[in-house]
Amino acid sequence: MRFIERVAPELKQGLALNPQFQLPEDLAKARTIPPNDVTQSQQVRITNRQILGADGQSMLLRVYEPADKDEDALPALLWLHGGGYVLGNPSVDDGICQNFVESAGCIVFSPDYRLAPEHPFPAGLEDCYATLVWVAGNAAELGIDVQRIAIGGPSAGGGLTAALALLARDRGGPAICFQMPLYPMIDDRNITPSSYEITHPAVWNRANNLAAWKMYLGEHANGEISPYAAPSRAQSLAGLPPTYTCVGQLDPFRDETLEYVARLAQDGVDVEFQLYPGGYHAFEHSVPDAEISKRTKDGYLNALVRAFRGQSRNSGGN
Template identity: 65%
Template sequence: MDFIHRIAPELQEGAAGLPPLQLPEGLAAARSSVPMPAESLDGVRITERVVSVSGAQPVPVRIYEPANRNDHALPALLWTHGGGYILGNPGGDDALCGRFVQAANCVIVSPDYRLAPEHPFPAAIEDSYTALAWLAEDGNELKIDRSRIAVGGASAGGGLAAALALMARDKGGPALCFQLPLYPMLDDRNLTPSSHEITHPALWNRANNLTAWEMVLGAAAGGAEVSPYAAPARAGDLAGLPPAYICIGQLDLFRDETMEYVTRLAQAGVAVEFHLYPGGYHGFEHVVPEAEVSRRAMQEYIHALAKALNS
């Protein structure tokens, strides 16, 4: 069957309308087309600042919180944006972060982490961990309930969220109550059937994924010595991680590595909820947000976060 006809009917037109992306030649153009931040969101206050912790490089962050919050400490989410570790910025997720704030009555900190290839591994995870450590610090004026801190992200941001959960466990903190890695970029080896299956030029495909990992890891990509903080699928032990909600489309390049990671989390005793959406491709809920499956997917992961942070 032709690939387009395997896509859910309500998502097909969106896929057909996506411009092809060819890396590395198209990187500059793709970066210039990243959505601009929203000027305002109803009921949500957005601020920016540069943060740091002892010994770490300062990191710009974008902060979302209820516009009319009271003095009560709120739960928090460290949200890492997607873009294959080579594209994107926090402002591109303004609408989604606004919905998280409204549904979960929480504070969100989103780091503007350094991108490859100019800044290869470990730049992105170091910046993200600095932002997480700052979020969990006393005296940051955010009025956070430090017993209710989660990490989340989509695509490469999902990979970073999974890596942050590993790093926080291994370093003995900050304590996390939940992780939300959505269709995460987890494995630089690109050996699974789905990593070979998805080659459509308008989607995040095998060629671009291989190139992105090479930009992040250089000659080490696919080799034996890659850190699990770069590619969480490399982690030998997943025990002791926070509960997780993970979802992915059936026609996503990351399908199989995600399903393997979910299985390993469950085998390690980690509570994990998983959703696989038939006919869905990478990031489908943002490409065709009006589709029923897109609304359902987004509602389900927003609800999962709100429940985790307020239970």
């Protein structure tokens, strides 16, 4: 059955709306694609501030918090935007970050981490780690409950989330109570059936994924690949925080996500997972009003609410 025939009927309109580009040739063009229009919530205050990135240079940090925030310490979500490690910025996720604040009563921090190919691995990941350390280290000033810091992100942001959880575990860094790597980009090898299966030009596909990994890995591409670059290569996932993830059945990351979920469970990490038939990569943002998109977003919004309420049984290994 052809790809288009397998797409959920209510999501097919998104295929015509999704901008098409081919990496690496269209990288500059892809970087100019404007984000979807988002209405500013009256319940959320959005501010930009500057912190030091891993290279000692100033880095933008976008902060989303309740407009009526009081003196109580709130949980925090470190949100890492997607874009194949080569595209994007924090503002592309203004909509979902506002939803997190409204649903979970948390403060969301989203760093403008460095992108490849100008800054290949490990630059972006180290910027994310620097942000985690900064948030935890300034918890009192920020009004953050340091025992309730979660991390999450979609696609490459999901890959950075999974890598950051490993890095914090191995460095003995700030404690992470929960991780939410959504349809994560975590396997550079591109050898799974789904990585070969998805080639349609209107969605994130095999060709763009191969090109993005090559740009992200840079000089590391022909050598030994670190699990902090490609978390699927980690020898053990034991000691990671409780996890929620999801993926569409027509996503090239389907099989690496399935393997990641199975390995988390086998290594003793509490994990919740949802597979969405007929869903392609990031479909819930392409057709946000579709019923399947609403269910998908509700799934991870509610998972974060439960995690902050302490319903996850483990607190992670940090």
